[in-house]
Structures are given as structure tokens and as C-alpha cells.
Amino acid sequence: MALHEIGRGPTHAETILRFLEVPARSIRYHYTNIRTKLSKKIEETTNNSVSRCLEVEKLMTRASDDSELVVYDDRGNIGIAAAMDMHWQIRKDSPSGVTYLVGQLSKKVLSRCIYSRSCRLCFEHQKKIQAGKINAEEEVTTHDCKMNYLPSSSSKGMEANAALEICSKLPETSCYLAKLVIDDDTATLSKLREELPTWMKRPVKYADRNHRVRGFRHQVYGLANATAKVSRTTKSHAARLKRNFAYYIGEMINGQHELQEIVRRCYAIVKHMFNEHDDCTTGCPAVQAKAQNKNYSPKKQLL
Ligand SMILES: [Zn+2]
Numbered sequence: 001m002a003l004h005e006i007g008r009g010p011t012h013a014e015t016i017l018r019f020l021e022v023p024a025r026s027i028r029y030h031y032t033n034i035r036t037k038l039s040k041k042i043e044e045t046t047n048n049s050v051s052r053c054l055e056v057e058k059l060m061t062r063a064s065d066d067s068e069l070v071v072y073d074d075r076g077n078i079g080i081a082a083a084m085d086m087h088w089q090i091r092k093d094s095p096s097g098v099t100y101l102v103g104q105l106s107k108k109v110l111s112r113c114i115y116s117r118s119c120r121l122c123f124e125h126q127k128k129i130q131a132g133k134i135n136a137e138e139e140v141t142t143h144d145c146k147m148n149y150l151p152s153s154s155s156k157g158m159e160a161n162a163a164l165e166i167c168s169k170l171p172e173t174s175c176y177l178a179k180l181v182i183d184d185d186t187a188t189l190s191k192l193r194e195e196l197p198t199w200m201k202r203p204v205k206y207a208d209r210n211h212r213v214r215g216f217r218h219q220v221y222g223l224a225n226a227t228a229k230v231s232r233t234t235k236s237h238a239a240r241l242k243r244n245f246a247y248y249i250g251e252m253i254n255g256q257h258e259l260q261e262i263v264r265r266c267y268a269i270v271k272h273m274f275n276e277h278d279d280c281t282t283g284c285p286a287v288q289a290k291a292q293n294k295n296y297s298p299k300k301q302l303l
């Protein structure tokens with residue numbers, strides 16, 4: 001399993017066996033069988049674990065004190081709150097991607113969807129047909145094909161498709177997605193709105209904190225990288241602004257605040273850097289120093 005996990009099974013298996021002075025030539029031929037058996041077991045274990053986690057999330061939702069969280073649809077399926085995001089193997093035009101649905105209460109993986117655009121055997125078969133080595137009608141040898149996404153389609157489109165697949169399958173386990181924490185990708189939400197069965201309730205979108213911070217970082221680092229004519233923001237300013245923004249978001253989520261206060265305190269993100277702390281929360285060292293009647297001098301001067 002360790003060799004399988006490393007990802008270069010037969011090569012490493014051979015090396016280790018040679019160190020042990022065991023004849024290793026045949027391991028390559030056995031390895032595919034071992035890997036297939038292992039993959040099936042890993043898949044089975046994952047599926048069992050994921051369905052157990054979904055049951056835990058449903059139980060926790062039912063037992064929740066928050067009445068807003070316990071909702072049912074017309075068919076008696078319980079609504080769950082969860083976060084969803086896709087991870088790609090590589091940044092652009094990735095051959096595969098995996099989406100996880102993570103429960104808000106249990107923080108466990110409730111469902112996952114893997115899309116793959118490539119399969120070596122199918123690819124080699126197509127190449128042989130194109131080169132005229134075999135007939136076009138000839139079928140590829142029977143194999144455990146993992147290609148479940150059109151190779152010509154964009155890998156970015158996988159995210160919306162995976163979300164739709166996950167949401168459509170949830171009613172099979174007597175639940176549906178009531179609240180969805182997701183990045184600001186409109187394609188996924190519009191796909192869910194348009195293509196989920198008409199009887200299914202649509203999930204309500206909630207913004208993902210990390211994605212919001214990342215979006216803010218992108219903007220401030222954009223200013224830092226701009227010419228001096230456009231902005232005098234430096235990378236150090238951008239880093240501090242991003243950190244203040246992350247603190248602000250965290251503080252506002254964790255505490256119970258009125259809307260007016262949330263709006264007022266957002267100015268602290270910039271004002272804190274100018275050593276003005278009237279909008280800062282108790283996390284700010286200047287506010288802490290003031291509460292203890294101590295003097296405060298910032299570690300870094302802005303100008
Ligand atoms: Zn295949």
C-alpha cells in the first residue's frame with residue numbers, strides 16, 4: 001500500500017527487492033494485479049467511510065439546537081449544510097479533478113466525485129486507429145476504465161458537473177443540500193439551479209471565507225504589482241492588508257455583531273495600518289494596550 005501511495009509502485013518495489021537481494025523481475029507483471037485489487041479495496045473502504053460520515057452529519061443536523069438548520073423538503077428528506085470545492089491535479093487543463101463535500105457540523109467528507117479525462121489504454125487504442133494499425137470498429141480490450149469525462153471538454157467545467165452529480169445523488173440517502181458554502185463560481189450555482197430535478201429544493205449559497213480572503217489578496221497584490229503611477233502600495237502593505245482583512249472576517253464571523261457594526265469595523269482594515277484604532281476589535285494590540293493603560297507603538301510604520 002505504501003508503494004501504491006508513493007505513486008511509482010513497480011519501480012520502487014523492484015528497487016526495494018533488489019536491496020534485499022530478492023529476484024525482482026517478475027514484480028512488474030504481478031504489480032498490475034496487486035494494484036487493481038488494492039484500488040478496489042481502497043475504493044470500497046472510502047465509499048463505506050463516506051456513507052458513514054453522511055449518516056453522522058444527518059444525525060447531528062437532526063439533533064441540532066439551531067432551528068434554522070433543521071429543514072426538510074416535501075419528500076421528508078433532511079437538508080444538510082456543507083462546503084464544496086474541487087481540486088485539480090494541475091492548474092490548467094488538468095486530466096483529472098476531485099470534488100469533496102464537507103459537512104458543516106461533522107467536518108467530515110460526505111460525498112466525493114472524481115472526474116478523469118484520460119486513460120492510457122483508451123488513448124493508445126485511439127492512436128492505433130488513427131495510425132491505421134487496427135480497424136476503427138475494433139473495440140478496446142476490457143479494462144477498468146476510469147475515464148468518465150470527455151477528453152475534449154474543459155477541465156474547468158468539471159466543477160459544475162461534479163456539484164450536480166453530488167446533489168442529485170443525495171436524495172438516495174434521504175437528504176438534500178440545503179446550504180452550500182462554495183467559492184464565487186457562478187457556473188456551478190446556475191447549473192444546479194437549472195439542471196436539478198424540478199421537485200428538488202435548490203441549495204442556498206453561502207460565501208466561502210478562504211476564497212473571499214484569496215479574492216481580496218488578488219486585488220491588493222494587483223495594486224502592489226501595478227506601476228508607481230497607479231498605486232504606491234508595496235508588497236508588504238498588501239500582505240498586511242490581506243492579514244487585516246482575514247482577521248476582520250474571522251472576528252465578524254465568530255462574534256455576534258449588528259450589521260452597522262460590521263460595516264463600521266471594515267474601515268479598521270486600512271485605518272489600523274495608519275495607527276488609527278477606533279474601529280479595531282479586541283484582537284488589535286493597540287486596543288489591548290489601551291485597555292491596560294499602556295502605551296502602544298506599532299512595530300512597523302507605514303510611512
Ligand atoms: Zn480506458
Ligand SMILES: [Zn+2]
Pocket residue numbers: 272276277280281284285286287
Ligand atoms: Zn488596530
